[in-house]
Amino acid sequence: xxxxxxxxxxxxxxxxxxxxxxxxxxxxxxxxxxxxxxxxxxxxxxxxxxxxxxxxxxxxxxxxxxxxxxxxxxxxxxxxxxxxxxxxxxxxxxxxxxxxxx
Numbered sequence: 001x002x003x004x005x006x007x008x009x010x011x012x013x014x015x016x017x018x019x020x021x022x023x024x025x026x027x028x029x030x031x032x033x034x035x036x037x038x039x040x041x042x043x044x045x046x047x048x049x050x051x052x053x054x055x056x057x058x059x060x061x062x063x064x065x066x067x068x069x070x071x072x073x074x075x076x077x078x079x080x081x082x083x084x085x086x087x088x089x090x091x092x093x094x095x096x097x098x099x100x101x102x
Contacts (some may be wrong), residue, residue, distance in 0.1 A: 003015060003020055
């Protein structure tokens, strides 16, 4: 969750492969990985001195977090898992929101 939260806020993520395991992120594009403390530090130093690279990693990470793990992606996955039509899931969610607002 920490990695996804950072990505959603546009914070570049530097982590170990174990920390990012199972998220199916694109290494070097959406997340920067190293197995060693020295490697993590080296990545951080290089990233801080390359503003274009930092902006690129931030943008790609932010986009990946929202497109794959944001509310719409979760809604779609749950609907698909339950075998529901996507339009019906959207309509039902809007009805629930309207009722909860009073």
